[in-house]
Amino acid sequence: MRALPKLLSKTRIMRGYKCVKNIYLNIHHPNLEAEITPDQQALFDQGNAVGEEARKFFSGGVLVDNKPWDFFGSLKKTRELLASKTPIIYEAAFEHQGCYARADIIKYSLDTQRWKIYEVKSSTKVKEEHLDDVGLQAWIIAKSGLPIEEINLVHLNPACRFPNLENLFEINDVTAQIRERYPSILPKVSQLFSTIKTDQVPVVNIGAHCLNPHECGFKEHCWKEKGVPAFSVLNLPKLNDKKWEYFNQGIISVDDARLTDLTPLQQRVVDVFKSGERFLDSKSIKAAIAHWKFPLVFLDFETMSPAIPRYIGTGPYMHVAFQFSVHVMTSKESEVTHHEFFHEFPTDPRPTLIPALLKACEGEGSIVSYYGRFETDRILEMAKSFSEYAEQLEALTQRIVDPLPVIRDFIYDKEFKGSFSLKAVVPALLGEDESYEGMKVANGGDAQRAYEEIINSKTTSERKNELLKASLEYCKKDTWVMVELVKWLFENSK
């Protein structure tokens, strides 16, 4: 058991709000926690970028620029700024009874001689967990002695559209809701402090809280402790919260006889698990793909979805395609041809991507896209923003066909492990050679990060070329495996 730190940050205490075992393990057994993934790091970075952007709307403040881990230095600097009557402070630090919090923005009101707190969240709406988070923060600040007039949650406005960023943020006065929570905070925090002082790891069952709103870093440890196998009732598709009802009844293995009331798809997954035999309905596959028209055009986009919009007509988190790969297959026997596009510059990719896309997809054949809803939505969004291409772009969406529902409805292999994602389906049907293992850019998150680095003027040309090559390989792979998958469908639907 480790010695407790003198101060516990709000972020750490919030872990305990979510799960008391999480904060305990984080303090006493941090080695059991999974490392932060690049996707998680990107989320943190995005949150910081949104926080910095929000400061522009409260200009003229002074930043407590001590590092996040410098608690005592931050407290000292905040005291100095308060003593010198600084009217707006960014990242001010406060403490009360061992609890520590930093406020994104605080602003002094001359009228009331009290302070307004603005806590910035990078979401597009107020969420329940934000109220817990801001409640704890405001409680620490209030108890530390700062007179508070108002508590506000600031989040991104989904209606904002670039280039007008004046309404980028929405400010919600949550003072009344937060003050209602004050009485429950001290008992909750005291309970947490007494738990983390013991030498006993608290007993907490696993559940939906391990996955929502984010996957817990101790999941591997806790789930192993509970004996959850690699494939269990928790992996059954579309079982939602019911899976936890089964789990809590001790139904963990998918061959448990008590597993009833399953949908046909779930039942198929169970049957394949028991028999080990692949499910394949060739006749139905044949009927489902009979209307697909040659030349088949296999299409995949890579997109970015910045929190702070950058391009005309886009809002927070709207996807913007910066890359595509297209393979064209004229007939079942023909060689396939390849077309690709990558916008290497920080400007809006769409004005150059759209003509290249229309050219690559010309003709009347079906456009094959795995989870085609995504490509359809991106194309329709572009049609809306670039009216001169609207008709041609909308016509593309009429040609889109999707192998995903065909596979979901008529094929199941135990190696899918309950998932119908391309990355699960491809190695199971086409072999491990077609897996994404070892690729430098191996998923959508990697592709977005590579793109950001490529368009960054500080990136060396060597690094840029390396990333560009890896990004092109990844997107090409996505359409290439679709070609192979569709060939497989043809072969298995005779």
Ligand code: SF4
């Ligand atoms: S995995 Fe679940 S039970 Fe374990 S610490 Fe995390 S949230 Fe708690």
